[in-house]
Amino acid sequence: MDKKRRNKESVESTQVINKNKCVLNTISKLVNQQKHCSVHTKKISFLPEIGNGHFEYNYFDGLFIGMFDVMLKNDFKVCGKQNTEVIELSYLIDGEQIIKIDEISNNLIYESQESYLVYISKVSGSILYHKNKHFKEIKIRMYSDFIKKHKLNSEYGIYEKYAIEKVDRNFAKPLCSKTQAILAELLTDTRKGLLKRLFLESKVLELLYLYLENKKSYKSEASTTDNLIKKLYEVQFIINSDLTTQYSLHELAREVGLNDFILKKEFKRVFHKTIFEYALNTRMIKAKKLLKHSKKPIYEISELIGYKNSTHFTAAFKKVEGTTPKKYRQNDSESLK
Template sequence: MDKKRRNKESAKSTPVIHENKCVLHTISKLVNQQEHCGIYTKKFCFLPEIGDGNFEYNRFDGLFIGVFDVLLKNDFKIHGEQNIDAIELSYLIDGEQIIKIDGKSHDLIYEGQESYLVYISQVSGSIQYHKNKHYKEIKIRMHSDFIKKHKLDSEYGIHEKYAVEKLDRNFAKPLCSKTQEILAELLTDTRQGLLKRLFLESKALELLSLHLEVNKRAKPEIPITDNLIKKLYEVQYIINSDLTIQYSVHELARKVGLNDFVLKKEFKRVFNKTIFEYALGLRMIKAKKLLKHSKKPIYEISELVGYKNSTHFTAAFKKVEGTTPKKYRQSDIEVLENTKA
């Protein structure tokens, strides 16, 4: 009962918002909209239960530039599917996102002072945001009309080179000083009408040019491990990669360069479980699969899930599952025999 209640509480703490239900109307309310010199502008204010802040965008001639600025009060996740054919540039000035693309086995960790360039044609997945975080992002989308106008795909092969399915763990790049200057100009601009159109279009192209230049002269990628959220996901990866090893908190902290207290506190914040609870859950899932689908002896299964002593494994399994490994396996065999009969 305790385990079920914890799962329910965890689910409540991270509500899932489906983008196909018009995500902006789900998490915010429209406070202003206007059209001037062909620029269509909308401003939204986030709902109190989501956070304190707003989202504003300008759209014209296949170019979209949006600015998110909010202090989040609760965890939430946006799940959606997009079919748009567009170049997307994102500049995360502050905050963190956990991006999950359907079909990819690993999450993409995106943190403040980073950016990415991607070509989206058809993609589905989710983005998770954490509470008590200030989140500030400038997002630019260049749709097919804009791409054709500036011959972006034929000249640079962006459609192929930056396809969303090619994103890997090192997809994000740190913001350079020139990029930060341009972002500051976008955030403080007060132009109107035609001058605003020319300014936004020129800055969007300048940012794209900078990103392409950085990628062209970039050295082989070295994984970025300085940021906290990446270190937490590196710990998750270390645990997942070999369940035969039971790492102590101190060992994990030393591997990723954190102190023990910060690792324990932040791991619990991000994953809603302690490191022990997380690793134990994975071990029990693997143990049940091996008990159900293999004929390996229990002492061998205990070693495969990190227990050198099968007695310790049996005690841990019984505490979590309410029965011993032997009885769990036997009950499954009986169910199969009854089904056949």
């Protein structure tokens, strides 16, 4: 049954990825083909088996404004490359994303009521979205025509300050109240033609101004941001960085400022394993590497992954791998002869 369920989820995830690739291809065609001043607008509904919601976009004069509003039925990861020069301004009204940039070692955690500004000339990576989590984002992309028109490549140092290669784990900023008000205007706008184009362009410039100017506002309102997903990844980091210590659920919850129930529930939702299962799996992976690639005695390996008693380590290893550490090492040595 598990295999059938995994196969079904794999097929559905592939459908979602293909749909997102179609969206990205559409954006690319718009950027390359549209040279006039009219607003190109389209709204696309997600297939019911993928999720409940829609994607809507407006494009004109090198300015793309996309609006996502969906509840997905399965986790999925979108991988891709960006080779077009663009300034990207994103506002995550609800939901969470795990962003992986190939040139950067750590995952970037982006969640509800946050925003970011980046300059991209060339980048590759992936974005992970979680199922059963409402996702609502406004993503603004400013391409070469728009950038040159407003001298964004020379006047404000955006290329140097916000280059995507320089982003770190604190890349996202909380939304200020003025920004939230403008986003609400964008989401409820019904204008058409010239008025729509003027309205959208003015609001994007206002949002960009607020982001560049109001750094103090971002900092002062940071305490209102919901950092749940960041706290979950902090727990993952704590476990991975010190396998010699076997933390209890209560210790981890206290460390990141969550209650036990929320941590237990949300960790399972995000990582598809309980904290105990995740920690055990991580320990066994390290144990197998040490058994394969080192000559450390089993009692020492046991201590390195958090078992003070090698008998307990042997029992846990056998339960997971179906063999003892000693036999696992012997079998690996024999296979190399």
